Amino acid sequence: MDTFEDNGRADKxxxxxxxxxxxxxxxxxxxxxxxxxxxxxxxxxxxxxFVQIAExxxxxxxxxxxxxVKVGQQTLYFADRxxxxxxxxxxxxxxxxxxxxxxxxNFGNSPxxxxxxxxxxxxxxxxxxxVVISNxxxxxxxxxxxxxxxxx
Numbered sequence: 001m002d003t004f005e006d007n008g009r010a011d012k013x014x015x016x017x018x019x020x021x022x023x024x025x026x027x028x029x030x031x032x033x034x035x036x037x038x039x040x041x042x043x044x045x046x047x048x049x050f051v052q053i054a055e056x057x058x059x060x061x062x063x064x065x066x067x068x069v070k071v072g073q074q075t076l077y078f079a080d081r082x083x084x085x086x087x088x089x090x091x092x093x094x095x096x097x098x099x100x101x102x103x104x105x106n107f108g109n110s111p112x113x114x115x116x117x118x119x120x121x122x123x124x125x126x127x128x129x130x131v132v133i134s135n136x137x138x139x140x141x142x143x144x145x146x147x148x149x150x151x152x
Contacts, residue, residue: 046079050094050112052143057118064147066116066133071143091138098136107134113150 052075054068075094078086100106111134118127133145 044082046081046083046085048077048079048085050089051076051078054143057116066131066145066147067139068143068145070141091143095136095138114145114147 052068052071054071056069058067058069059065060067071091073091074088075091076086076088098107100108111132114131114133116129116131120127130150131147132150133147135146137144
């Protein structure tokens with residue numbers, strides 16, 4: 001797996017894709033498609049994956065921030081076990097998960113791992129990095145996260 005190093009180029013055709021995994025059912029977000037909001041305690045909860053797409057990416061290593069430039073205002077989610085569900089959330093609903101008081105399984109209390117995949121034209125493969133993201137903030141049409149490199 002390649003690791004992503006920001007080379008400072010402002011190539012407008014570069015695309016950033018960020019995917020995060022929740023540790024349990026997402027607290028505080030009303031999921032569509034008939035997903036039960038109050039599952040029985042003995043039922044396994046789905047591991048939701050979230051996908052965000054942006055036109056560009058800017059990394060500030062000193063401040064340890066990732067800026068998703070012109071990020072899409074819809075966050076896709078999906079799970080395949082124990083139930084298959086998929087849908088999308090508006091940015092405000094996605095951000096609610098970070099501050100949800102609905103339990104310990106929110107992103108604010110348990111920051112998610114994220115795989116950052118960056119496509120650059122002319123390169124044979126995407127560049128990948130695994131990070132832990134936290135403190136999302138909307139800045140105009142951008143979304144800024146704090147990050148730490150994930151090292152096993």
